[in-house]
Amino acid sequence: MQPNLLRRAQKLTHRPAFWGFLFISPWLIGFLIFTAGPMLTSLYLSFHKYDLSSITYVGGENYRRLLVEDPLFWKALKNTLFYASVSVPLGISASLAIALLLNQNVKGLKLFRTCFYLPSLVPSVAAALVWEWVFNSDNGILNTSLRMIGVTGPQWLQDERATPWAFAMMSLWGVGGARMVIFLAGLQGIPDSYYEAAKLDGASGWKCFRNVTLPMLSPVMFFNLVLGIIGSFQVFTSAYVMTGGGPNHASLFYALYLFQNAFEYLKLGKASAMAWILFSILLVLTYIQFRTSKRWVYYEGGDK
Amino acid sequence: MxxxxxxxxxxxxxxxxxxxxxxxxxxxxxxxxxxxxxxxxxxxxxxxxxxxxxxxxxWDNFHKAWTALPFARFMVNTVMITAITTVASVISGSIVAYGFSRFEFRARNFLFYTMLATMMLPGQVTQIPVFMIWRQLHAIDTYYPLIVPAFFGGGAFNIFLLRQFFLGIPKELDEAAMIDGASYIKIYWRILMPLSGPVLATVALFSYLGQWDNFEGPLIYLNTPEKYTVSIGLRMFQDSFGTNFEQVMAASVLHILPTIILFFFAQRYFLRGINLSGIGGR
Structure with a gap:
């Protein structure tokens, strides 16, 4: 029996499938321990009251309280929706615009590309500190510049009407990062012959952009849109460092409120329920995008 | 071009x-x-x-920022954590990508798409249970929670980038080596890895950035100030020296600088690694 087992083991190691599975196993094990297991646990916790020492089953109470009795939950959700609806479209348009400009066979491409890329390399805490002083109402560079053209800027981080805009504006600083590079890669992947064919048909400028560039770029656009929305719903560090959620909860974003509930108030059941509400919202939004994508995303040669 | x-x-x-x-x-x-x-x-x-x-x-602002807090200590901590996680992500990620790109096995595509789908999962969903795991293991206020996850592939996006790059390397190279009697591990290490410079540099830079920038992780897991990383150290600095704009800015510059230096060295490989892996578009 022993030699039989050995032979079977030997046979197994001769099969490529065994090796393939072995090589991906680090990810699979990590997925089970750090993703799949925790997802189930978190769903379980969301129906309980849990503070690290005692756990009680409360049914849907966490969800009910959040949705019906917690004005801050709605405030945080509204803040986040506003942030997403401003920063995602602006961010995608700006990163596409930069990519288009950089793709114009310009001189000094490397220098320009570096200028646009560098801000996205700044660690988020350092970025938050820098912007805190950019927005400083007396000495900040923003209001100092505005004063030069005779405009009195608002108190960006103290006035609750201005704060949401300040955060949206700050998010634009990073648009030259990965998103822009992905657009640029997409632009460079469009074969020149397509433009030449369009030109022969008498299309130029805007028409070329509308009928060649945009459709060819739509898969990349879709990728950026899906991940951009998901990312914008998780804005955390900047608000935590710059305002702590203030003034008057104007920058209390969803992820910040969730973090406070989890690690400051130790309401881990409530925080888990918040996480699942967030996940559900993102699932619905992503599903809608995938459904509507068939109408505007163009995949060359079918499915790839 | x-x-x-x-x-x-x-x-x-x-x-x-x-x-x-x-x-x-x-x-x-x-x-x-x-x-x-x-x-x-x-x-x-x-x-x-x-x-x-x-x-x-x-220039004294820098000196003051450096000595006002155990900033050198924070820097050493961060460099150590970041170095380990970057190497671990590149190696484990490329092994996983090798498995996904070069082998046929049951449920491969299902597992691959599952991996891609995890990119859409907000971290908040798993954060609390993962915290409970580390607490159970008495690893709160240690670096394990920050380091260990990097040994499991280093994230879906990195694995995806590596796989795309590996798919672009002709399979004939593997087959030729195989006829010469090379093992799979040898093919991975001697053929794929040396040809993958750009994407390895890209993934290394992304992993580096992810960890150097990591704020929420150290905030949740580290309690003792001596163990702090630069990002939460900087936040502490803001609390105690917030009114000295010049010093806060000097400390921020110290936090930014290593990344910028690294970027200038990695730039050539970095952008090529992305260009060649192009997403969705082809």
Whole structure:
């Protein structure tokens, strides 16, 4: 029996499938321990009251309280929706615009590309500190510049009407990062012959952009849109460092409120329920995008 | 490259350059201003905050920022954590990508798409249970929670980038080596890895950035100030020295600098790694 087992083991190691599975196993094990297991646990916790020492089953109470009795939950959700609806479209348009400009066979491409890329390399805490002083109402560079053209800027981080805009504006600083590079890669992947064919048909400028560039770029656009929305719903560090959620909860974003509930108030059941509400919202939004994508995303040669 | 046909009209060219220069200035202003502020005296900042070149360069701000807190300590901690997680992500990620790109096995595509789908999962869903795991293992206030996850592939996006790159390397190379009797491990290490410089550099830079920038992780897991990383150390600095703009800016510059230096060295490989892996578009 022993030699039989050995032979079977030997046979197994001769099969490529065994090796393939072995090589991906680090990810699979990590997925089970750090993703799949925790997802189930978190769903379980969301129906309980849990503070690290005692756990009680409360049914849907966490969800009910959040949705019906917690004005801050709605405030945080509204803040986040506003942030997403401003920063995602602006961010995608700006990163596409930069990519288009950089793709114009310009001189000094490397220098320009570096200028646009560098801000996205700044660690988020350092970025938050820098912007805190950019927005400083007396000495900040923003209001100092505005004063030069005779405009009195608002108190960006103290006035609750201005704060949401300040955060949206700050998010634009990073648009030259990965998103822009992905657009640029997409632009460079469009074969020149397509433009030449369009030109022969008498299309130029805007028409070329509308009928060649945009459709060819739509898969990349879709990728950026899906991940951009998901990312914008998780804005955390900047608000935590710059305002702590203030003034008057104007920058209390969803992820910040969730973090406070989890690690400051130790309401881990409530925080888990918040996480699942967030996940559900993102699932619905992503599903809608995938459904509507068939109408505007163009995949060359079918499915790839 | 192959873009000559888009050279266009002189007026268009002027517009393109005008917009590029304007944009480049807007994007660099916060940098220049941060550096300028970091070099000013407190009085000059108060009286003339907009001035780009300080009247007098106060290098002492850096010295003060460095010594006011155990900043050197934070730097050493962060470098250590980041170095380990970066190497671990590159190696484990490329092994996983090798498995996904070169082998047929049951449920491979299902597992691959599952992996891609995890990119859409907000971290908040798993955060609390993962915290409970580490607490159970008595690993709160240690570096394990920050380091260990990197050994499991280093994240879906990195694995995806690596796999895309590996798919572009001709399989004939593997097959030829196999006929010569090379093992799978040898093929991975001697054939795929040496040919993958750009994407390895890209993934290394992403992993580095992810960890160097990591704020929420250290915030949740580290309690003892001596164990802090730069990002939460900087936040602590803001609390205690928040009114000395110049010093806060000097400390921020110290946090940014290593990344920028690294980027300049990795730049050549980095952008090629992304270009070649192109997403969705082809």
């Amino acid at each position: 192959k873009r000559t046909h888009r050279d266009g009209h002189p007026a268009t060219r002027t517009l393109v350059y005008g917009l590029l220069i304007l944009g480049a200035i807007l994007f660099t202003v916060p940098f220049v201003w941060t550096l300028a502020t970091a070099l000013k005296s407190g009085e000059e900042f108060a009286s003339d905050p907009g001035r780009v070149i300080p009247k007098q360069f106060v």
